[in-house]
Amino acid sequence: MHFGLGLPIGSPEQLTDWARRADDGPFRTLGLLDRIVYDNPEPLVTLAVLAGATTRVRLQTEVLLAPLREPALLAKQAATLDRLSGGRFTLGLGVGGRADDHQATGTDPRQRGRILDEQMTRMRRIWSGAEGIGPSPATPGGPEVLFGAFADPALQRIARHGDGFLCAAPPQWAGDLFAKVERFWTDAGRDGRPRMVAQVNVALESDVDEARTAILDYYGFTGDWARQTAERMLTTPEQVREAAKHFADLGADELMLYCWGTDPGQVDRLADVVS
Template identity: 30%
Template sequence: MQLPVQSQSTLYTEPWETAAGVEDLVEVARAADRGGFAYIAVCDHVAIPRRLADTMSTVWYDPVATLSFLAAATRRVRLLSHVAVLGLRHPLVTAKQYATLDHLSGGRLILGVGAGHVAEEFAAVGADFTGRGGVLDESIDALRAALGPDEYPEFAGERFTFSGLGQRPRPAQHRIPVWVGGSSPAAVRRAAVRGDGWLPQGDPRDKLPAQIARLQALRERAGIETPLEIGAIAEPLYVGKPRWEVGRRTLTGPADAIAASLREYTGLGVHQVQVRFRSRSRTELLDQMAVFVTDIAPHLTH
């Protein structure tokens, strides 16, 4: 699941989150850790322009600082950047940050990456917005080198070149998984040929089979035999009968019905599903997570 509090876009934030703080964030992360969730995720934006602040808000915690903080508060849950906007930073800076995070967490990092979409953000840090797709492609390649086992990584590309520069600590993992976010044709291509996983951005269920088929065809055409970890973001959930308006797209009802609905993702070719719970308070969110863990999650394994 993506954590509450740390990003507060009006597309998904709950009203109680605006007054929430660090303690709330930590308690939800610990509940995910105890409950056996696969990962907790944190978003990435550096600065939000006024024209977008009403919808996006300006609350976006730094992913590396936040995940490092939460690594110390958890034991086993993996830590996902969903997604790191690679074009905002030089690959060696990104490598230093995320290698340290992986080292400190004992190898729990999943590096989710994306192109970004806020032009003013790129301009403010002197980054290339119009060419961000090409920058992202090369950044992924550069990070493969910089996050590998070598203390002195080497890379030579059109935009980035480095050699003879040592970085320690090295990541705890021999190979940090890179999951590519996005549902555009370019993002799907990027995930197929450069990623270890794909993080679609809200594709409805009926759109997933065609996207997944294209992913697999592109990967096969590129001669890549290792399987791709395919994700999906489920509809919002509320286990039980809500006594308040949770929205028409929310999956509600008894646990067995929600479990059956979520199992349908397996038939579509999905390997992991990101879930989000409707809630009016931290307590209600933790209660929803708890009933999910006990009554739904055991019926989702295969």
């Protein structure tokens, strides 16, 4: 099983340092979340900067809120990032659940699933060269696409349009979600198996309090969910190793260790744990 690193949003100017450290370490992927009405860096722009600061590690949106974006431009941006990074880009997508993001972009949250399905059909056409919108991505057919999801209709989208699953659920829920994704994949007649990527929140040593505060602020609109998410954050090497074993046993291909504290030393601490 591979390991990835989720990047913090609290100090964007430090992210090139995070990326270079990760590029020299055991991590396969760098992930970055997406919001509109929040004090976070825009992920496609940021990952383009980090692509230029690295040579090996992959870049991944985790997840980009696709219904908030126009599909032709999004397809062009994703293809450009994939091309300029030498095929190191993964487009992780979700629908977005915060009303303020949809209000800011003028999109109807009640139609977000339908919008995403239509976007994926259009973007696959663009990446195939059918609409004359370039550049061609480095990855044939377009960059790898993963979907973050919980509900069955969203999990079925993985089989229709995607290459794999981004699972942000705790380990005790992940097994059922993995099984559903694999069943929907088989039912759709897809060959092989979907790529399974899990995510846990982490902070080691000095960053724990800062990270919990950041989680509570980011997920504050969810009430108890925010508190539970902060409490579930992994704060010791032993917890990280235990979670890694659990997800490996479930068949995860990669575990993203999402950092909420801003100290770049987290990269080295986590590298020591997973090496």
